[in-house]
Amino acid sequence: MVRQYPAGWLAAVREVVWHRNCWPVRAGRDAARCSTPALPGTWPRGRKTKRCRGDDNGVDIVPDRFDKAMVVVAHPDDPEFFCGGTIARWVREGIEVAYLICTRGDKGSNDPTMTSERLAAIREEEQRAAGRVLGVHQIQFLDYRDGELEPSLRLRGDIVREIRRFRPDVVITTDPTTRFARGIYPNHADHRVVGDVTLDALFPAAGTRLYYPEHLAEGLAPHQVSEAYLAVTNEPDFWVDTTDLIDLKIAALACHASQIGDMAALERRIRENVDPRAPSPDERPRYAEGFRRIIIRR
Numbered sequence: 520m521v522r523q524y525p526a527g528w529l530a531a532v533r534e535v536v537w538h539r540n541c542w543p544v545r546a547g548r549d550a551a552r553c554s555t556p557a558l559p560g561t562w563p564r565g566r567k568t569k570r571c572r573g574d575d576n577g578v579d580i581v582p583d584r585f586d587k588a589m590v591v592v593a594h595p596d597d598p599e600f601f602c603g604g605t606i607a608r609w610v611r612e613g614i615e616v617a618y619l620i621c622t623r624g625d626k627g628s629n630d631p632t633m634t635s636e637r638l639a640a641i642r643e644e645e646q647r648a649a650g651r652v653l654g655v656h657q658i659q660f661l662d663y664r665d666g667e668l669e670p671s672l673r674l675r676g677d678i679v680r681e682i683r684r685f686r687p688d689v690v691i692t693t694d695p696t697t698r699f700a701r702g703i704y705p706n707h708a709d710h711r712v713v714g715d716v717t718l719d720a721l722f723p724a725a726g727t728r729l730y731y732p733e734h735l736a737e738g739l740a741p742h743q744v745s746e747a748y749l750a751v752t753n754e755p756d757f758w759v760d761t762t763d764l765i766d767l768k769i770a771a772l773a774c775h776a777s778q779i780g781d782m783a784a785l786e787r788r789i790r791e792n793v794d795p796r797a798p799s800p801d802e803r804p805r806y807a808e809g810f811r812r813i814i815i816r817r
């Protein structure tokens with residue numbers, strides 16, 4: 520069952536959340552500083568943006584200039600759990616965001632009446648609904664089988680193809696070195712594989728002409744991504760302040776109803792468990808998403 524949000528409600532939430540920080544800037548303090556577009560898709564394609572920093576309390580470390588970001592992960596719901604606040608923030612700032620989901624998530628149920636085929640269809644619909652909440656521009660599925668991802672040349676080629684097609688400046692994926700998250704939680708094998716293969720796709724394959732030369736015949740030229748941000752990492756060195764986007768992240772997570780037994784409990788956990796590793800001023804709660812930053816090309 521996918522939770523439905525009326526279009527007007529969504530637009531209203533977005534408007535409030537997106538402009539909470541930049542509105543006072545627009546209202547007069549320094550109108551020229553604010554470049555946040557009113558809605559996704561209204562920003563001119565390819566234009567270099569000037570960020571609206573708002574009230575960041577010094578934690579804002581979004582790179583200064585990029586236009587396109589791609590999120591390459593294993594399962595439907597990974598983007599929202601791992602980096603939903605960052606995605607919402609980047610979309611708000613006029614960055615075009617695409618998802619590449621490698622599996623169909625077709626094993627994520629213990630309901631004896633559920634089949635893999637039916638679950639895959641449900642989870643695809645849930646993922647598209649969550650993407651709409653965050654304002655994501657494109658969602659692509661590679662349709663590998665859940666729990667069976669392997670570090671294959673075929674998977675690498677499929678990821679390279681989508682990188683060459685969408686041509687992102689930055690890519691978010693999962694840290695392949697995380698065997699145990701925070702040192703105690705086992706990390707899903709698919710998360711490790713997709714991170715490993717995506718990094719190999721980013722360097723050197725996607726930017727090198729003779730890797731997957733059949734892509735040239737498809738009209739896809741080599742493309743070099745500048746940076747990768749690794750989520751689910753034990754070594755975060757890059758934090759994105761998502762404090763003013765926590766409501767939108769929770770609304771997007773709520774779309775994944777097939778994966779969440781008790782949404783109220785999840786919401787409570789998210790709001791109460793601030794990552795102790797994140798920079799946090801004393802005066803107010805601070806939500807931040809941490810990544811390990813990899814520079815591929817300067």
Ligand SMILES: [Zn+2]
Nearest residue numbers: 593594597707
């Ligand atoms: Zn996952």
